[in-house]
Amino acid sequence: MKERNSILSFSFLALLFTALVINMGVSIIIPAMPIIITKNEFSQFFFTLSFVGLLLGRFIMSNITGYLLIKHSPLMLLLMAFGLHATTMTLFIFVHDEIYFVLLRACEGIFEGIVSVALQVMVIALSTPEDRGKKMGIFQSSFALGFMIGPAIGGTTLQLFGSQGVFHVTSLLMIVGFIWLLFSAQGIRKEMSTPSKTIPKFTLDFIAYLPLYSGAILQRGLYVALSILLPLYLVDRFQLSPYQVGFYFTGSAVITTFLMPIGGRVADTSYINLSLLTSICSMGISLLGCGLSEKIEYFTLFYALETLAFAFMAPAAMKKFGDAVQSHPLRGQIVGTSSSMRELINIIMVLFLVPIYHASNQLPWFLLGILTLLVSLPYIHKRRIELAI
Numbered sequence: 414m415k416e417r418n419s420i421l422s423f424s425f426l427a428l429l430f431t432a433l434v435i436n437m438g439v440s441i442i443i444p445a446m447p448i449i450i451t452k453n454e455f456s457q458f459f460f461t462l463s464f465v466g467l468l469l470g471r472f473i474m475s476n477i478t479g480y481l482l483i484k485h486s487p488l489m490l491l492l493m494a495f496g497l498h499a500t501t502m503t504l505f506i507f508v509h510d511e512i513y514f515v516l517l518r519a520c521e522g523i524f525e526g527i528v529s530v531a532l533q534v535m536v537i538a539l540s541t542p543e544d545r546g547k548k549m550g551i552f553q554s555s556f557a558l559g560f561m562i563g564p565a566i567g568g569t570t571l572q573l574f575g576s577q578g579v580f581h582v583t584s585l586l587m588i589v590g591f592i593w594l595l596f597s598a599q600g601i602r603k604e605m606s607t608p609s610k611t612i613p614k615f616t617l618d619f620i621a622y623l624p625l626y627s628g629a630i631l632q633r634g635l636y637v638a639l640s641i642l643l644p645l646y647l648v649d650r651f652q653l654s655p656y657q658v659g660f661y662f663t664g665s666a667v668i669t670t671f672l673m674p675i676g677g678r679v680a681d682t683s684y685i686n687l688s689l690l691t692s693i694c695s696m697g698i699s700l701l702g703c704g705l706s707e708k709i710e711y712f713t714l715f716y717a718l719e720t721l722a723f724a725f726m727a728p729a730a731m732k733k734f735g736d737a738v739q740s741h742p743l744r745g746q747i748v749g750t751s752s753s754m755r756e757l758i759n760i761i762m763v764l765f766l767v768p769i770y771h772a773s774n775q776l777p778w779f780l781l782g783i784l785t786l787l788v789s790l791p792y793i794h795k796r797r798i799e800l801a802i
Contacts, residue, residue, distance in 0.1 A: 422604060423597070423600050423601075424597075424600055424601040424603070424604035424605070425539050425548060425604075427593075427594075427600065427601055428532070428536060428539060428552070429552065429555045431590060431593065431597075432532055432552060432555045432559070433555045433558060433562075434559075434586060434590040435528050435559070436555070436556050436559025436560055436563065437566065437586060438563070438590065439521075439525060439559070439560075440563030440564050441563040441567040441583050441586065442567055442579055442580070442583055443563070443564050443567060445567060445576045455514070459514075459515075461763065461764075462511075462515055463518045464518075464641075464763055465760060465763060466515040466516070466519040466522065467518045467519065467521055468522060468637075468756055469760060470518070470519035470522020470524075470525070470526060471522040471523075471525050471529070471756040471759075472522075472753050472756035472757050472760060474522065474523040474526030474527055475530050475749050475750075475752035475753040475755075476750055476752075476753035477526075478527050478531065478749045478752075479747070479748060479753070480749065482530070482534060482746065482748075482749065483743065486602065487532075487534050487538075487745070488531075488535075488594065488598045488601060490531050491527070491531050491594055492591060492595065493527070494531070495587045495588070495590045495594065496591060497524050498524040498583075498587045499584045499588055502580045502581075502584040502587065503581075503584050504517055505580045506580050506581070526756070529752055530748050530749045530752050533748050533752070534745050534748050535601070535605065536548060537735040537744070538605040538606045538607070538739075539601075539606075542736050542739075544681060545680075545735050546677045546678065546679070546680025546681035546682075546732040547674070547677045548677065549677050549727075549731045549735065550673045550674040550675070550676050550678065550680065550728035551673070551677060553673045553677075553727050553728055554670050554673040557667075557673065558666075558670050560666050561663065561666040561667065561670065567583075606739070619746070619750040619754075622734065622738055622751060623754060625730075625734045625737050626734050627791050627792075628729070628730020628733070628788065628792075629727075629730060629731060629734065629751070629752075630754070630755045630758060630788075631693070631726075631788045632723070634755070634759055634762060634784075635696075635781070635785070638762060638766060638777070641766055641767065642770065642777050643658065643661060643662070645770060646770075646774055646778075649774055664717070664720075665716075665723075668720045668721060669727075672721065673727060676688070676724050676725035676726070676727070676729065677729075679729070680728050680729035681732070685729050686792065689725075689726060689730060690789055690792055691725075692722040692726035692729070693785060693792070694786060694789055695718060695719075696723055696726060697782045697783070697786035698782070699719035699782075700715075700782035700785055701778065701782035701783075702715035703715045703719070703782075704775040704776075704777075704778025705775075730792075734751075
């Protein structure tokens with residue numbers, strides 16, 4: 414048995430720490446953004462524009478990264494990304510103009526586009542069909558853990574040293590990540606599986622795999638949608654304070670951190686299809702329930718059920734996709750192009766979500782619930798094909 418098949422192999426543990434550092438770096442500035450926007454008296458439209466800039470950067474760079482991975486190692490691209498993000502965080506300190514601020518947010522998106530694709534390719538390369546579910550669960554759990562730790566560090570730093578301190582700490586964290594990856598790169602490279610080489614070319618191969626990537630699209634889409642929708646809805650409909658809203662994000666991060674490894678283990682069994690379809694349908698019904706809830710207690714129950722189902726859906730969906738593309742010579746390009754399609758959908762959603770919410774604060778929940786239920790269709794179709802074979 415190769416060492417890369419072990420959950421405790423050096424390469425996989427090194428990847429987990431790298432992912433943890435990255436997600437702390439992404440989330441550590443979350444508490445600082447509202448303060449910066451208020452302090453600089455940016456316009457109301459700026460909030461949407463800065464978010465679109467971030468997603469646009471992710472969209473463009475996800476696709477480019479996919480093509481770069483045909484010839485270059487994901488490790489090299491991650492090292493470049495750490496350097497870029499450290500520079501971006503430092504420049505934030507000196508920027509007080511909306512245009513330059515949006516450009517830096519786009520640079521954040523470029524960083525996130527690189528690391529998102531590179532990390533997905535690496536976890537596929539460091540796993541096999543026999544243990545991919547377990548590793549996907551633990552890997553995605555490290556994401557949730559990073560989003561738990563990051564805002565806590567960011568909030569404490571903001572209180573002690575102000576917004577500039579947050580950017581300094583984030584830049585320092587990226588330097589730590591760069592040094593760590595440089596130190597561990599050789600060990601990771603030895604254990605990664607590499608598909609056969611191919612000549613770089615334009616291809617539409619990703620379209621065939623896109624239905625199996627719908628779970629990842631749903632995962633990212635709900636994160637983006639709820640980060641905008643949840644605070645607005647809880648304050649407007651149930652009159653919760655921003656402090657109370659924070660517990661919903663923290664609670665969902667705690668649930669997913671502990672349950673995703675269990676969901677990953679289920680994904681490595683013969684029950685993966687049942688788990689995947691049950692969790693997606695449960696998520697869709699729970700989101701519909703959130704929109705229908707008249708009391709905060711009912712809303713909280715449905716939100717908790719959605720988070721619980723999400724913890725089982727995410728690793729199972731990524732295992733399905735990973736198993737399908739693991740040996741494809743254009744694996745990196747397929748992951749990159751699929752990721753860029755995910756970001757394009759998110760950009761469209763961000764542009765329309767707030768106007769829809771202003772028309773009816775319940776309507777977004779109904780739309781999210783219906784769209785989530787529709788995501789189950791590709792997996793039902795795939796299951797029918799497998800049974801026929």
